[in-house]
Amino acid sequence: MGGLREVATPFMVPGPSGVAIRSRLKHLTGRDEEALRLVGDHLGSLASRDLKARCAAELDHDGEQWARRKQVLTGESSSRWAGSITKASHDQWALARRGRLAHIHSLQAGVRTITHRLSLPPGEKGSKHAPGGYRSKQEWFAKSRRLHVLEDRLQAAQADWQTGVVHVVRGGKQLLNSRHHLEQAQLTEEEWRRRWRAGRRFLQADGESGKRYGNETLRVSPDGEVSIKLPAPLAHLANAPHGRYVLAARVSFAHRGEQWADRVTANRAVAYRIHEDVGRGRWYLTASWTLPTVRTIPLEAARARGLVGVDTNADHLAAWRPDVHGNPVGAPLRFGYDLTGTAGHRDAQVRHALIRLLHWARRHGLAIAVEDLDFTAEKTREKHGRKKWFRKLISGMPVARLRARLVSMAAELGIPVIAVDPAYTSRWGAQHWQKPLTTTTRKTTRHDAAAVAIGRRALGHPIRRRTAPPRTHQSDGCGHRTVQARPSTPGREGHRPRIPGPRTRSVPPGRGANAVDQNAQHRPGRSAEHESWQQDSLPLSL
Template identity: 70%
Template structure:
């Protein structure tokens, strides 16, 4: 037990603080498409210049500098467009600033791993906790050179952090790199150019409570009419009064449409974003607004009706229902998804799997789901699993953070609490203590199903380990169930029970007759567990 870390306390994940719904702009007139492209490109150029100015300000940025940037943009667009552009630039700079510590941590982990592997003899095998030495002298030399590269990157990143410099690419770094690998991306230069320009357009406006329909810049009426306040130069294209352009389409929001309509009719703030899906050649409108966070209920209240433990894997969610005492009920369930294809397809797969999970949870009458608080930052580095490229791709492809955020958001509307637990040793201890006991002649329990039981028990505060009861006085079952769960206060309840040689029945082997009883009376530390005084739980484990 000396090498195992203590698991952190479980907690109820906080609910969402905002809502975003999307709908398609159908049946647009040819002039509508032309105006949207023209306005998006013009405002995008202003946004690029403002973001560059915000990055140059760095840590010296202040409210006065922000107001000065907004005043410069107002004659070129409008006061509200200038406010949306400057706020978007500030948010993008702040996001890049928050990502810097994560990048520094990743470089530090990579440097530490390379230095450790360089210090080991060639060919030395690694363990589960640490990698081994490099396989050849050539690989050792290449990694020694890479160590210097990582150290230079770390020094530069730390210097940028101290100076307040950030690296931001409008349109995305990934899309910018694809420009140099068009053949691998199966794109022509014109196709890439269209994608690049669409990503750099700016057609987003923040809402304002008290104004008509909650937004004066991009306005959507309750009956679905969409109108845009044109900036100063393209104002000549307006087809309505006060420099507004009304689109020919009528929109509605299938998801949360009633909630959106209530806000619009009450003139409460709603933010809108218009964007083009180049691959489908479709325009979309996204509406978003803030909601008060749902008060987190106490963890004990959430667990009053039991819990469903969920183990996340590369292609499925393994779930098992547990009663209030931590005993598995019924059969395990699995909800499959495919993390392949485009980002939209992967997100849809995860969303459908979570929908099926929530439907099953509601059918069971349970009000809590236990899920691991996973973070694969240290395992994603190629320095730790350099040759295991497929393994690194599997880990990097698992949307751990997005899955928990989406599950929390979806469960918030159903009254189901999401409990995040420490992922330490759940798979190992679940397989060690629960896989075999839960396997029967007509049910084969997998390692992932046993891990779901361990996750659910950790959320309830129960130890993962199952301990053996003292031997009954005969071979019948009148003494009760043969196994009981260890209480949380029992010392070593999470550890592995040591194997004691000899018989485990009432028969006493030679040489342990008279002295065995005297040794039990002494209660010496480290004495055999079979001869200690055991107290069986009042509630037996039901399988």
């Protein structure tokens, strides 16, 4: 047990910091689409140039350089368009830098694993906490060559990190690489060119509180009218006063439409983005805004209202509700989803499983306890070797997407979410709970037992199940009762205090040989159930 890592304490998951809703721009005319493409292509070229300047500045960038970049862009667009472009460039550079740091951590984990396994003789078996040596000399030699490759990549990545160099592709690296594999991507050169141009367009503007309808550049009125402030070189396209272009389409938001209408009516900031889906031939408008920071309820309050432990798996969510003592009650629940097919189908499957879970939790007034999962270091090929099926299984689990959707959807329904350390939940859950919960009519799976372990950890109980005493010490007619005492109950593992009064008809009050040592029996009414015990005298007529 000395090699086990320390388990972190559970914590309340904060709510989402922003909201994004999307709607389709229907009934656009040919002139509208042409104007959107011209404006997007022009601003996209400015955004590419500004991103190049930001990346060239590396770590030496400061406020004066930002002001100069914005001043250059203002002459070819407007001050507000320039502000949106420079902010997007900063966000893109920061995102690429975070990705570079994650790549460095992945390379370091691979180098450590290979170095450890190369230090062992070939064929040596590993332990539960460390892998063994490679299976053959041939594999040892191949991994020694791979170690040099990873060390070179790590050295180059660390050099880029220290100097602030990032590698960014506007439009996406995946789309760029598909240009060399058009047959595999099932695209023609013209189709790829349209997708590339659509991905590099820039049609997004940040909101501004106090301005009309919360945005002076991309303005959407409460009745759905969309107007765009044209850049200076394209002012001749205006069909409305003050250099604006009004689209023929009217937009309406089916989801959160009332919240959006309240914000634009009060002239509160709303950011908008317009993009084209080339595959479907449609245009979409996305509205987003930030949410005020809401203080979450205390952890003890969430525990008091009850909770359900949820175990995340590759094809389903396993859930089981524990009582306040940590004992599972009722039957286990399973919310399945299918992650095959398109990205839209996978996303819909995750949403459907989550909404069923959330509706069930709301009906019973429960909080949700989940694992704080992060498989960043678990998907490396060096850690799991030839277990490609296991790496594929972990990579296929929608951990980040499920976590983000769960937090946002739970916040709308007012359901607290508790995150627990995922260490040993599956292993200890199966060890202590899978067999006791299996009956002739119910087969408890390893995932169901893990859900019990997650729920107990969220309640502050240890995962280990209280074992029953020997048969001779069991006083209940149906066997030993394994109810759990609260962690805050004083003296829950000690002797029950002596309570004066008659206990039986044959023993005087307080003179029983074992009167002080009955708490370990956990009989009904003892301190394990948080009540004082007192037995009334039996009637003499019996």
